Amino acid sequence: RVADIGNDGDMDIVGANWSGPYQPIETWENKSSARTLRIPITVHAAGHQRADKPVEVEIDFKQLLRRSGKEFTFNEKSMRLTEVDTADNIINSSVRFQFDRAQQCDAKGTLTFIAGGKTPADSARIFHLYLGVADKVRMEPLVSITDGVHHRDQESFKIEAQNATYYYHKQGAGFASIFDKDGNDWLGYRPGGGPAGEYRGIPNMGYPEGYCHPGKTVSNSRIISAGPVKVSILSESNDGKMKCVWDIFPAHARLTVLKMRTP
Secondary structure, three states, X not given: OOEEEOOOOOEEEOEOOOOOOOEEEOOEEOOOOOXXXXXXXXXXXXXXXXXXXXXXXXXXXXXXXXXXXXXXXXXXXXXXXXXXXXXXXXXXXXXXXEEEEOOOOOOEEEEEEEXXXXXXXXXXXXXXXXXXXXXXOOOOOOOEEEEEEEEOOEEEEEEEOOOEEEEEEOOOOEEEEEEEOOOOEOOOOOOOOHHHOOOOOEOOOXXXXXXXXXXXXXXXXXXXXXXXXXXXXXXXXXXXXXXXXXXXXXXXXXXXXXXXXXX
């Protein structure tokens, strides 16, 4: 998942969290505009049928532009993502995406977008990322986050996705509730009640310290990315022994444990 230039001079990219091997990438100059560049991204289904699958690609635009030999100033506000077929016919002229910059780096980061609909197991899909597009397209968010919501006795993040509404305790570093579209709470945490209340929550992986457990007060959490296709929350324990990131997509959430007191 790192954009790079191969020894043969071609631009290669390891793209997508469900991609196959390195995918060829090129920087292209539009004949009608010397200030528009195109980066093709090919994504493989890797042997499994996919449905509305999020794709994540780490890209170093500065490196790509330097190797292209073109005079170009990177501006993330001028980005546009389209999907095309093998004959370069446009399938979707405006694919929802977001670009999250890497720390202390203006032109390097993670491009996240949704490969909408079904992708057959043996197929590949082609997306074109344009830089230098003048007209900006407004993208309605598929996931959003609200800070400072009080839920089950603790200040929380409220995350609204396509199939659920999540409540994440900021000090507890865990989900207290996940409501489906019918209003059913699939977790049911509440203060008191033992197994019927205070023992509930997700992920509950820090006994006896209380890491990642709603209702606890041994951690702190902050938003590190906010939509329109992914919300990310970083949580760290006050003693410095636990660190994790939750990524919430339109239809699922992913936990990455970065640090824990034991293996």
